[in-house]
Amino acid sequence: MLLGVRGSTPAPGPDYVRYGGHTSCVGVIGTGAAVPTLLMDAGTGIRSLPGLLGSEPFRGAIMLSHLHWDHVEGLPFCRAVDRNDARVDLYVPEQDGVSARDLLARTMSPPSFPIEPEGLLGSWRFLGVPEGAASIEGFEVTAADVSHKGGRTVGYRVATATRSFAYLPDHAPSRGMTPAAWNLLEGVDLLLHDSQFVESERSLADDYGHATVEETMALAAKAGVGALVLFHHSPVRTDSQLDRILEIADSPVPVVVAKEGMRIPVDPTQLDSVRVTA
Numbered sequence: 001m002l003l004g005v006r007g008s009t010p011a012p013g014p015d016y017v018r019y020g021g022h023t024s025c026v027g028v029i030g031t032g033a034a035v036p037t038l039l040m041d042a043g044t045g046i047r048s049l050p051g052l053l054g055s056e057p058f059r060g061a062i063m064l065s066h067l068h069w070d071h072v073e074g075l076p077f078c079r080a081v082d083r084n085d086a087r088v089d090l091y092v093p094e095q096d097g098v099s100a101r102d103l104l105a106r107t108m109s110p111p112s113f114p115i116e117p118e119g120l121l122g123s124w125r126f127l128g129v130p131e132g133a134a135s136i137e138g139f140e141v142t143a144a145d146v147s148h149k150g151g152r153t154v155g156y157r158v159a160t161a162t163r164s165f166a167y168l169p170d171h172a173p174s175r176g177m178t179p180a181a182w183n184l185l186e187g188v189d190l191l192l193h194d195s196q197f198v199e200s201e202r203s204l205a206d207d208y209g210h211a212t213v214e215e216t217m218a219l220a221a222k223a224g225v226g227a228l229v230l231f232h233h234s235p236v237r238t239d240s241q242l243d244r245i246l247e248i249a250d251s252p253v254p255v256v257v258a259k260e261g262m263r264i265p266v267d268p269t270q271l272d273s274v275r276v277t278a
């Protein structure tokens with residue numbers, strides 16, 4: 001379930017209503033489960049999580065792709081993860097010899113923020129992203145470093161026995177892909193991928209380490225994915241512009257333009273059932 005689909009900053013206002021203004025956060029709901037136990041990133045979209053959980057706390061794992069603000073700024077503002085009965089394993093791409101906890105504290109501690117990581121209520125563990133495939137909350141999760149800008153960034157492949165998706169919200173494939181990065185997305189049922197810019201904004205994409213819609217479509221086709229979700233929209237891309245975004249290029253792969261509140265089955269044959277519930 002897509003809880004936040006923007007990059008960089010939230011996008012409030014009347015031009016950003018239908019696709020939503022929250023920054024990156026995706027809830028992963030296992031087969032037969034009612035609520036997410038795995039979250040991809042913790043942008044402001046995580047604030048919608050209590051609405052899914054009702055009176056229950058979140059119990060599960062949060063996989064951070066990287067530590068840029070738009071991927072962590074919702075973390076201390078979500079009641080479902082910040083309560084005494086919550087249980088959260090937070091996975092952080094470790095770097096520079098600094099622990100996961102201390103990396104988070106660089107953003108989340110005074111004077112930048114009122115509390116330190118230990119100020120979050122509930123049972124928290126601050127963990128490094130696992131090397132290779134790991135079993136997390138019943139999913140097989142694989143992380144690999146991907147090209148972006150400013151600090152270490154990883155992408156994820158999340159699989160069950162029968163289905164798989166890849167999550168690369170911030171990715172500049174034009175800077176090159178390692179075999180490990182390529183393996184994340186090759187042949188997945190669903191690819192959620194950076195589509196912050198379009199080719200006419202190529203210099204911005206290069207400056208900020210992001211992808212364009214056109215190159216993301218080409219990448220998805222080359223990787224043989226089942227379906228593509230255009231994700232991490234620019235905060236200035238309006239609803240009417242996003243309505244027309246698929247007109248700029250043809251994709252041989254079925255494409256969904258990410259909208260906040262969308263529930264997307266990890267099954268390319270079921271895309272007709274995609275609906276928005278928020």
Ligand SMILES: [Zn+2]
Nearest residue numbers: 007008070170
């Ligand atoms: Zn981002």
Ligand SMILES: [Zn+2]
Nearest residue numbers: 066068148170
């Ligand atoms: Zn970023």
